[in-house]
Amino acid sequence: MHGVLLLDKPLGLSSNQALQKAKWLLRADKAGHTGTLDPLATGVLPLCFGAATKFSQLQLDADKTYEAVLLLGQKTSTADAEGEVIETRPVPPITLALLDEMTRRFTGSLAQVPPMYSALKKDGKALYEYARKGQEVERDARHITIYKLNMAPAHDPRVLAAIKIIVSCSKGTYIRTLGEDIGEAIGCGAHLGSLRRLETGGYTDSQCVSLLSLEAMSEAEREACLLPVQSLVASYPVVTLDADNAGRFLSGLRRRGNAGQWGPDAELVQVFGTNPAAFLGSAHVTADELIPGRLLSPIEIQDMLAASRPVSPVSSSPAATAAMA
Template sequence: MPAHPKPPTGLDGAGLLVVDKSGGVTSHDVVSACRKALKTRRIGHAGTLDPMATGVLVLGVERATKMLGLLSLTTKEYTATVRLGAATTTDDAEGDTVSTADASAVTDSGIDEAVAALTGKISQVPSSVSAIKVDGKRAHALVREGEDVVLEPRTVTVSRFDVLQRRRGSDVIDLDVHVECTSGTYVRALARDLGAALGVGGHLTALRRTRVGPFTLEHARTLDEVRDDPHVSLDIDAAARTAFPHRTVTSDEAESLSQGRWLDPIGMSGIYAALDEDGHTIALVQERGKRASTVMVVRPATLRP
């Protein structure tokens, strides 16, 4: 009599897929294409990129989708091009031009001073075409419906805002910049505010995300590469080791965690991965008081063979 096939565990093919998104497609387009390539519906993203932007987009596949909300993706890194001399409705090149000014008189020292003022902990008004919700609707959707949207300022940290190259045209200046910032920072708002501070307007003409948390372009593959060789960038164990601190647990402790029970704390802060002696991730754990409790059981006892 033939043996019954084992039920799927959600661990086969599970992990994080880091995509190098191309310009002109939405993040949802990327998710859809990856679902087709990997032949699964269980794919989600850990934050979107604007259609114009390129670079690092982190996706969770199969059981790793449960990991996405726990990832510490609080820092991001970008390269971008800021054009001084024109402001747009979207603060980037996809919007309509609302004002122009001759930027030829703007000095390098003036640019440096304005950039310095936008570095560190700053108050920033997000772009009106951001994905922030206003009364239950995305701000960009309200703008498309013809509504005027002014979002509340928020405190963000720009740890690095470096001008790498300056190119002067007849009446515009293009600045290639490198930005490191906290999550929630809008680079196009930096371009807008830089241009406003210099009195000539500014917007982004290019944006490339080079890092999200610990995930960089070195982990990333293009959509064509994913289609040609469909697999995750990091399996669920490698993803946990890359994204979280980790501790090795005994076989008895692994069994307890697999059943959702807690362990004694060892003084580790934040969420960390508990690995068995073979390096497999059993659970993501967080210590509170006298307990190290599971926040996600990666390998529940019910799913193990």
């Protein structure tokens, strides 16, 4: 089984628990998720099966969009609603002028210190292992980018004042930390009341299926939910090879083209064969050379063709297609 399942991760499950449930429902042997969502979080969790796991790093590195509610006036031990309240402060009036100021302040390039309750490693141990023992260790700030930030007043029965934010950001951004930092900038403290991932690497929550829906489906209906492996590289240019050069490419050999034959230099392209029509893997283009990257095995390609999975290029933007003469 090869493909991508866009799961709407439910509240209360870890990413791995959600993966294991979906893996069992699909009777899959090889599977992995593409970036952790906290149990508190819901939303887009791409799950990769079979050959798709070879390209999962692209989703780990992808930009993401989140919607969150910040509960003002309270700081917690975990910076979210799962932790204990450790500090309470009065909340100033939440005016549109204040929100505009916070939006400007927290948009662009930022230095962010990762939270103690995270899976980042320090001396071989996850930070949350130290945090659970009440220990705090020094963490280096990481450079992140907030591409777009929308803020608006919100209502939540748990607190007197709340803010809803929608954040488009680079990989490695901790929304819990962003919320806590915004609370400190306002002067009252804050923690995350809810979090939902709306988009990651071109996949949106409107495309997702829930675990409850999967459970109610037949085996064939579940398999039909899988997107093709090449959807993981859909935003990149396309290169198409004839049968002879496709075989050489799959052997790991570079393919030299005529001037501009593969298009401009590119860090990543998706590569297809023509006879049979099949997704072969990824490559990069440098000085008119097509250099193999992550490749599918002949067995994986045969499996995908036998399963009649879609093998045409999947692209959300105009693609540059070149054929070996």
